[in-house]
Amino acid sequence: MAATVAVLLMNIVSGIIVARELGPYARGIFAIVTFWASFTAAVAQMSLSDAIVILWYRLSRRVDPLLASAFDVVRVAVPLAIIGGIPVLWIQLERASETRDTLLIVSSLALLVCSIWTGIVGEVYRGQLRAENRFGALQIFTILQPLIYVVGCLIVAASDAGIVGLLVAYVISLLGVFLVRWWYCGTPAARPTRRLKRAIVGTAFRLHAGTLVQVVAGQLDRMLVVSLFGPTDIGLFYVAASLASILQAAPAAAIKSIALPAMLRSEIASRGGRSIARASQMMILVSVSFGTMLALLSPVVIPLFFGSMFVSAGPLGSGVAIATIPVATRSFIVEFLKSRGHTTAVLYGNLVQVGVLITVSVLAAPMLGIWGVVLAAGLAQTAGLFHACHQACRVDPNIGWLEWIVPQWSTMIDLAGEVGRMLRRTRL
Numbered sequence: 025m026a027a028t029v030a031v032l033l034m035n036i037v038s039g040i041i042v043a044r045e046l047g048p049y050a051r052g053i054f055a056i057v058t059f060w061a062s063f064t065a066a067v068a069q070m071s072l073s074d075a076i077v078i079l080w081y082r083l084s085r086r087v088d089p090l091l092a093s094a095f096d097v098v099r100v101a102v103p104l105a106i107i108g109g110i111p112v113l114w115i116q117l118e119r120a121s122e123t124r125d126t127l128l129i130v131s132s133l134a135l136l137v138c139s140i141w142t143g144i145v146g147e148v149y150r151g152q153l154r155a156e157n158r159f160g161a162l163q164i165f166t167i168l169q170p171l172i173y174v175v176g177c178l179i180v181a182a183s184d185a186g187i188v189g190l191l192v193a194y195v196i197s198l199l200g201v202f203l204v205r206w207w208y209c210g211t212p213a214a215r216p217t218r219r220l221k222r223a224i225v226g227t228a229f230r231l232h233a234g235t236l237v238q239v240v241a242g243q244l245d246r247m248l249v250v251s252l253f254g255p256t257d258i259g260l261f262y263v264a265a266s267l268a269s270i271l272q273a274a275p276a277a278a279i280k281s282i283a284l285p286a287m288l289r290s291e292i293a294s295r296g297g298r299s300i301a302r303a304s305q306m307m308i309l310v311s312v313s314f315g316t317m318l319a320l321l322s323p324v325v326i327p328l329f330f331g332s333m334f335v336s337a338g339p340l341g342s343g344v345a346i347a348t349i350p351v352a353t354r355s356f357i358v359e360f361l362k363s364r365g366h367t368t369a370v371l372y373g374n375l376v377q378v379g380v381l382i383t384v385s386v387l388a389a390p391m392l393g394i395w396g397v398v399l400a401a402g403l404a405q406t407a408g409l410f411h412a413c414h415q416a417c418r419v420d421p422n423i424g425w426l427e428w429i430v431p432q433w434s435t436m437i438d439l440a441g442e443v444g445r446m447l448r449r450t451r452l
Contacts, residue, residue, distance in 0.1 A: 048263075052260075079227060090224075
């Protein structure tokens with residue numbers, strides 16, 4: 025939880041620095057480059073980490089050949105991903121940018137290549153660390169990249185290096201984490217085998233179908249924004265969304281520190297699925313509280329922290345905050361479904377979310393502009409939440425779907441009591 029909060033805070037700090045340094049238009053260009061670089065890398069990673077973990081335990085003592093074979097697969101995957109990603113980024117930059125800045129194009133392509141390379145290779149190292157249960161190292165590497173990037177953003181802001189400097193800082197942060205991870209994990213000495221390479225590719229592709237739908241479902245709103253709108257609108261949207269990202273992480277952290285202890289105290293955990301439903305009620309309570317607070321504060325907080333140039337992003341931030349309310353609760357219920365083995369239901373839920381988002385965006389964006397995408401995102405998240413509740417009811421028919429998202433008085437009393445206990449401990 026500490027790592028999640030630390031990464032969230034550092035991303036917000038770097039977002040503030042980038043916004044103040046660039047302004048809405050250049051912030052939009054920066055968002056186009058970073059989005060397509062990270063999205064292409066996520067698609068190209070092929071769930072290699074999960075595949076390595078699965079095969080690691082099957083092979084037990086033959087782990088060095090497994091890692092060597094995985095790196096051999098990476099040597100083929102990286103060039104293919106780069107070849108596929110460059111035309112997309114080039115087209116988007118041509119569409120959005122009014123001038124042909126050579127340094128901007130070169131630094132953008134460098135970020136794309138670096139994101140793909142470090143992302144795919146990093147998946148192999150991530151799989152190794154997960155299989156070896158070195159979760160502390162995983163957390164350190166998770167924190168290290170945004171930390172290096174924040175330092176780089178501060179240096180760029182002090183030197184007034186602009187968008188190219190920020191892209192270079194991003195590249196340096198990715199390379200820095202990669203080098204540290206490579207030094208820590210080492211390189212396998214064994215030789216790759218054709219049988220292991222086939223096993224890795226086969227396992228990774230079987231797993232990647234569901235992961236790919238999940239990635240698209242989570243990033244589709246941003247993809248529509250960077251593909252359909254101009255740089256200024258994109259910049260305003262990204263600033264609004266950066267503040268609303270608190271809503272996706274804060275409820276989960278609050279549930280871990282508040283709701284779960286309350287459940288254990290009242291021995292709700294002995295009631296099976298009903299305990300998960302109570303935790304889901306607490307999640308929606310916290311999400312609605314955070315969402316309402318952010319919606320009210322966004323018009324004031326965004327210009328205050330991100331600069332007066334982003335004053336029009338304030339109302340947009342309120343809309344994004346409201347649209348994001350269902351995210352944490354849906355993610356919570358989805359984890360419950362996964363734990364019970366209902367991965368197909370989760371896949372269908374992601375498809376429902378994608379379908380609603382595309383349909384509503386096509387209908388609403390021509391009339392409402394970027395607000396149409398925000399509306400579509402909120403309806404899609406709500407549809408995904410309702411689908412998850414419906415599937416949870418099929419897992420445990422004794423619990424009505426309203427019990428998953430409508431808080432009961434006993435739940436609110438438990439949550440209030442736990443908050444009071446935390447406040448008393450803080451005073452002490």
